[in-house]
Amino acid sequence: MESASVPLPHGAGGHAAEHEHHGPPAANQSSRIDRQVLGILIFIISEVMLFGSFFASYFFLRVVVNPAAWPPHPFELPVAVAGMNTAILVSSSFTIHYALEGIRKGNKQAMKLGLALTWILGMTFLFVQINEYVHIGFSARTEAFGTIFYSLTGLHGAHVFLGLTLLTAATIRAFRGHFDKEPEKHLGVEVPGIYWHFVDIMWIIVFATVYIL
């Protein structure tokens, strides 16, 4: 999330002449957790609940309405393709972890490699997903099943896109040499990384519910 990258106002800004003030006093750190990490975790709670509203809809449409065929009769879901895509996304969680571990040890090459790999894997996932939409044979208007299939996978796709946007920013900055070993100097990798893990785990839940269950 964007806020993750916001550094705090700190120290004197050096523009005291412009307005008659000095900078704010440094805030007391009253918890061990970094505020940007806590921020992204709380945001993820919100995101989980957004998915929750669509999962609620899913179970209403499937269990409460209880239609004769799920999915509607002539169609079936390409479980194998989606399973392969799941493997791609899961492996990207490992590559982002590799990038973070790299920069924690001060290894900028490992960080760049990890970020670039994650980015490529994420893009591949989106590409396969869109390809699946093109060839799947039904649309979001094909009964309630089509609606909830496209909205759950599409909602997740939008989150992959958001995660990729954050990763793009992190990757650009990594290749410009911006991050470093100290914990507060690689929050720009850590925070998008936490978000990426969330996107990954959420996909496993979506995949298990929509394709397998």
Next chain:
Amino acid sequence: MVAAFTRPGWYRAVLCTVLAAAFGVGLVVLLRSISGLSAFQSEQAGYPQVVVPLILAPLGFLLGIGCFDYWLRWGFGLPTIPDDHSSHGAYSWKDYFKVNTDHKVIGVQYVVTSFIFFLIGGLLAMLIRAELAQPGTQIVGASTFNSLFSTHAVLMIFVFIIPMFAGMANYVLPLMIGAPDMAFPRLNALSYWMLPLAGIMFLASFLAPGGAFDAGWTGYAPLSTSAPLGQSFFNIGVQFAGFSSIFTALNFLVTIVTMRAPGMTFWRMPLLVWANLSTSLLVVAATPFISGAQFMVLLDRILHTNFFQFGAGGDVISYQHIFWFYSHPAVYIMILPGFGIISEVISVHARKPIFGYRLMALALIGIVVLSYSVWAHHMFVAGMFSWLRVPMMLTTLLIAVPTGIKIFSWLGTLYFGKIHTKSTAMLFALAMIVTFTIGGISGVMLGMVPFDIHVSDTYFIVAHIHFVLFGGSVFTIFAGLYHWFPKMTGRMYDERLGRIHFWGTLIGTWGTFIPMHWVGMDGMPRRVADYASQFGDWNLLISCFAFLLGAVQLIFVYNMIVSWRFGPKAPDNPWGGKSIEWLVSSPPSVFNFDEIPRVVGGPYEYGIPGARHAIMPGEGAEVPATQQTVVGS
């Protein structure tokens, strides 16, 4: 001149808004042409060429006014501009119309903006009461009436009560916990700027063909999925209001957890901080459900998906479940910060420590937990699963327990207190306890399944909701505004006008909403422009009191504006409060503190000789060493 359009500001905002809207129209036309559809769709519910620009134009505005500048520079790998604090603090009235990162400026922006929406929403209420003064049609037709009450409710809920509380907490909460600002000042600014956009979008729906949204603030499917274009304004406006409150809640949570002053343990936090902590937990976890529900309605309307289309396997009732899973917690989002305000005001003006301080905080948390388990009590007559009725009734009755704990703790605080009413804030606080209790008891009545079935969709519901939302939330808002007005503006308001406002508001509220209980139990249906002539006399009386209620609000507006400009200078601590916001100047300096204060005791130690809550830098250090270094989790 070009520079004016590249700098963040209003010129660039207008330019970006127009460009984003044009891009949206172009995108829709292009995609429809590629798909072989006619360029413009004008079915009753569709209009993608309007809806897509409606989503993009506000984003363009936010980009133009400068909410994203810092993050975009960061994201594109450019060197970020060192923070020179030039967008921090207000030095003239113009700074209130810019993106500002100072929590005090944002607080004032919030309060003023949402109060303007309160006045507009109140005006709509006056129109509603004018229409209902007599049986038959007076000034508006049935369809416009539906738009009026829908817009009234949506303005009051989404762009008045919720952001008003966010605004007041924005101002005082960082001061109370001894923080120099909120945790994410830029996110805070973004949260604020989404608010006027949401409000304007709700109001702009009056310009849409087919009139403003008229499916009620609840927007039940399938009424909303087949409603005219105005409904989409509601669906999208709610997204902006929702994002605004989620980001603000996130900001509060992180601020409260990570930025408390040394010594400010959780059990030393003022109850306003506790109240906003629990409210933020509700907002973060519940608001996504209304986003989801409105996305679904929007998709059904624009893309003709089948979430709520019965014939295609959709489930109509599922809308109500998802909607109320947010909207019941939302009523606590609209009252818990008020509980915090009342605790502050009562304790200061009764000169006594809060009775049962820890239980008060735990009751808040209890309400948060329970409020997720009561949503379906709004749906007893909706045709939902019948087995769900009794469990929902029981949890609904259960949630009255923590609420009752709060009421009794306030009474315990008042008991043998040195109560004085030199401030109008205290009058509103005392009135709130009485009025809210009545509204709370009618809420318990409504929790009973048989009684609820009897009065469903009657004026009894209207009476209940206004007793808790007007007699509860709005009274706490007034209490808070009077209480912190000297702190926010550095001026004192006119106490005599405050009293006239108070008594007018109290009499107006009771006169308007008490008779509604009776006509409701006699069966007068709500949300209808006309009614049986037997209710005529009562309704005329209700309307008269409603006009009184509306008129006295003008006194408040006059009092606030004139006092802000010409009022006598306020002392730093006019009410003798102990929490940290009263220990700094009125108004506080740009960065709140020169040095972070140290907290050495509870926030409500009134009447205890020598008790201190906080020690400001530069003060004497005669504090026992054991008290100095207690740091919470």
